[in-house]
Amino acid sequence: MIEAPHFSAAGQKHAAAFALPSDLFDGTVNEAVLHQAVTSHLGNQRQGTAKTKRRQEVSGGNQKPWKQKGTGRARQGTTRAPHYRGGGVVFGPIPRSYRIELPRKVRQLARRSALNARAREGMLHVVDPIALDAPKSKVLIGLLAKLGLAGVRTLVLTDGSKPAVHLSGRNVEGITVLPFSDATAYDILHAHALVIEAPALAGSTKESA
Structure with missing residues (x-):
């Protein structure tokens, strides 16, 4: 059984550690699957609109720059060949999709591996429900400071959607707030x-895709 430190919503540490659910935390970290998940996520963020003009697309260059023979210079047929300034680009980028689709079970395995990696490192903390009636960045920053995470890039995972908590961390550098079910392997590793x-965690038997 894997355990994590358990804190109150005010940042006070409980005497007993929190037993992490075995359906998610089995201690397995599959680095190959994590690599696939991160590569897929980063590729899916790319627009893929980079484009250069090839020699047939560059304007001009319809005439020979000089006659074929008699000048003593090397023969040339156009000034838009790749070795000319202003010429076309050889093997340059063209618009394409970098999207990589992963099977649902692979995404779930990557997510479990990421959670296990953070638990193994001792960088996973469990807190009681954070109750905020209105957005208060000061409260969220204070809680993380009591957990020893001041200045640490932290992902706060809530039980469902909590707009007040989300807005409390939205404008704070290094803090991201997401519902637990929405967090991907990349979010956890980042x-x-x-x-x-x-x-x-108590209701984590249903895994997100």
Whole structure:
């Protein structure tokens, strides 16, 4: 059984550690699958609109720059060949899709591996539900400071959608707030520490894709 430190919503550490659910935390970290998940995520963010003109697309160059023979210079047929300034580009980028689709079970395995990696490093913290009536960045920053995460890139995973908590961290550098079910393997790996609400882990039997 894997355990993580358990804190109150005010940042006070409980005497007993939190037993992480075995359906998610089995200690397995599949680095190959994590690599696939990160590569897929980054590729899917690319627009793929980079474009250069090839020699047939560059304007001009319809005439020979000089006659074929008699000048002593090397023969040339156009000034838009790749070795000319202003000429076409050889093997340059053209618009294409970098999208990589991963099977649902692979995405789920990557997510579990990412969670296990952070738990193994001791960078996973469990907190009681964070209750905010209105957005308060100061409260969220204070909580993370009490957890020893001041200045650490942190991902806060809530039990479902909590707009007040989300808005509290939206404008704070290094803090990201997401519902637990929405977090991907990339989100978890990009953060250096995880703070997860206890009810989110208690209801984690349904895995997100």
